[in-house]
Amino acid sequence: MKKLLILFFLCHTVSAVKHSLKFYLTGTSGTANFPEFVGTATIDDIEIGYCDSMKRRAEPKQDWIRNLTEKNPQQLKWYSQKCLGYQQLFKSYTEVFKKHLNQTEGFHILQRISGCEWNDESNEVEGFLRYGYDGEDFISLDLQSITWITPKTQAAEIKKLWDAEKARLVHMKNYYVSKCPKSLQEYLHYRMSFLQRTERTSVSLLQKTPSSPVSCHATGFYPDRAKLFWMKDGQEIHEGVEKGEILSNNDGTFQMSSELDVSLVKHEDWSRYDCVFQLYGVKEDIITTLDKAKIQTNWVSPSEYPIHHHAGKIAIGVTVGATIGVVLVFIGVYFRGRKRYDFLAVRDLSL
Template sequence: MRMKKRMQLVVGLLFVGVHLVCAGKHSLRYFYTGVSGVSNLPELTVVGLVDDQHFIYFDSNTNRTVPKTEWIKQKVGADYWDEETQTDNAYHQSFKNNIQVAKERFNQTTGVHTFQQMYGCEFDDQTGEINGFQQYGYDGEDFLFLDLKEMRWITPVQQGTLTVQKWNNDRALLERDKHYFNPECIEWLQKYLDYGKSSLKKTVSPQVSLLQKSSSSPVVCHATGFYPSGVTISWMKNGQDHHEDVGLGELLPNEDGTFQKSSELKVTPEEWKNNKFICVVEHQGKTITANEIRTKGDSLPIGIIVGVAVAVAVLLLIGIAVAGYKVYQKKKGFRPVNASDDGSNRSTHSFDSVYSVHSDDQLI
């Protein structure tokens, strides 16, 4: 039962914190997820995203970093993949060690556990604003956070204080971090944007359909096949905005680099029959509406069929790399723990593997 609940949490939080790219804003992010206690999942999964487009992938079962887009495959040579593979394999042992240390810190011996890292950068080509981010999570909760403005590590939990003390006292490490996030990360982001400009700058409008399993089920407005990822789904009732009994789903990736998202409306058959409900999808300045529910006899657009199938596959293949982790967002009420505080649950073991991103002589 515990295993089932843990995996439900992982699936349910898929892409919870993915920061949607707005017009003019571009991002490069890497997600590393180490898992223990699950025999059929890789111990480490790595996903790289440019403007939310999945462009590289690694897992410890295959032990090889591979391209996920044609543009990166065509623009870099074998040396790139050899170096990425070497780095990611080194991370594998690091993450195994960090999970073990975290378990000791939290007085845990068994069960399913995850140790996650997200780092990257973004810039706005309209305002020139630059930002970087680096976080660690454990079991779906914030664990460590790098404040780039103050150049210091912060932890919201007592179990992270030993690591914060160690890393904040390493000035050389902090300076290297600062240099990586600006200019190195930004330079690589700009290079990737140039590599994939034909794909990353494309605009594809969504296919929109209303779906319903039975007359007593919610009506689902499903938008799929759109790019970029920014989309708004809303409902109207008799020409007026409608917000009651509406639930919004998470953004999900499709295999072709596009996205899908859905919103459901809880409504009785009588309400639907006696009122005019419309689903409104806005994407890149275009508005698409739908007001007729597809029945079992109707053929679904191929984008929906493929999108749903791929979403399931993504949950199994890359979803865990970004699940259960509050990416680039401090939680409401976040309070850092003072590094001098003493905690009864704190282990005397410190992290043996200090945080490191790709070193200066490696491509990211």
């Protein structure tokens, strides 16, 4: 019975997390002074790799993935070659699509999103591969029936040709429902071991002005299963407290804040308040007592302001390169709600 109660408690305190490995590719035609091809890869919607046709090489975007490729330089070289190969592939695809849509010159954009998702509790996996053209859904792969589906009547001939490539379809299904999830799990394991080895959680008290709420800010922690809350006399409080969301840092770690309205706190009672940070899997909590001497403010000049190595990450999250942003402006709607583009995969990435 005791074991059952413990299991019940864990199931209600630790929620399952759905992880993702996604690849985003974008090819453009009819433009000048703009990359013909852009590729991005993400894990859990955090950019880990980037390439484009102007730089002509792959670039790791996280410290942990950079460390991984430094141990295996040939891997980064292979990624760069793959990027250039996709550029040529997208050129040919664009010409095929233009032909079947009776288009000639002008600006056109071809996009692909592919990858997989994995639930770390149920072990359920889901793969996907979709193409968009000029901002609209064009053709996608149904991994259940192993056939292409399309809402476009003009793409019927393309569907017929691609459906006939049986060996390629079987290979893609094997990648997206088997190899992709395994690669994702390997990436997650390496990321966890690297970040837990190199990063340490920092908890600080921040205040904009003397009359502003005091923000308890935790940053540099991993994974993102964490709690940050205020206590008075050892009891969690909610009145006068505003909790923030968990946000991504640009190194793969996370941050979060919880604000306390100190206008409701008598000066002599400050020592009765504590900010508590709890990280899943770590036994010891980080407890910070409300103390004016510990508060970092921006009332002083920038040269006097104490800067932690994660301070520049506060509330910025992760952004893809400016090139991606420009492409999204052109697209308008296609990837709205679907996020970014396609590139840094494992060596078996299917075309």
